[in-house]
Amino acid sequence: METRVRQKKSGEETGEMELNALWHAIAEGENSLGKILEELREFRKKNNEKIADIKQDLNSTNKRIEEAEGRIAEAKEQIQQTGEVLLKLLAQLEAKLTDQEDRIIFIRIYRVPEGGENGSLTIKLIKKLLKDGT
Template sequence: MLTLRVQERKQQENKRIEEAEDRITEAEEQIQQTGEVLIELLKRQTQLKSKITDQEGRSRRDNIRIYGVPENSENGSSTIEFIEKLLKDGLDLDPSTELHIQRAHRALAPKPKDNARPRSIVVKFLRFKTKKDILGKVWRKGGLTWNNTRIT
């Protein structure tokens, strides 16, 4: 009777050990699969980060940054209208010339004190060719002045 109980206990212990080993094996497999998935996700994240960086660079190709325009020069008009007038007057462009400015705004920085350098203006043209033509005219002219202020 005693040996029967000992055998029964050993069988129960062996069964519990087998179950534990099975669970451990399953857990190890899940950990390995999770590691593989994590590696794939990290690779994908790197690819997507690279694509985003490329897209951001491409979207900035049509931008120019204008320095030296005093704060509040827009006098209540939109920045786009002001930049069109500034470029047409400063570069002696035909008033009917379409510049195709998509967006224009001051740099996203706190407004400077009165004696500090003004924030730059970021201008996004709809077409790269327009941007290139404007820059070419500024370089050929040797710069741009507005209200006795040098604009770069």
């Protein structure tokens, strides 16, 4: 009977030890869960801060892109206007050139010998004829 009593006592002691270990594990688990919860909250806070920074950067980037698009549109308009002005000027210059070409007067100069048409001699003869008037 003593062995049964001893076994019963040792079984109770073992049960108490197991119960204590279980409570200790639960307490540690609660501490671990509390620690995990705290880390998750800290992680969420950091992520929210980073997301806010990213949103701010994105907003400033969008503003810069909108400004750039506006400047590009203005530049395109100026280029188009410049092209139109250049085309008008070109048309005017072509008209003037055509007018100038239409007004060319061909002058015949008599008394220039046939053999004198070799460049510098011809120019000298024409200058002499214009000076002298003869």
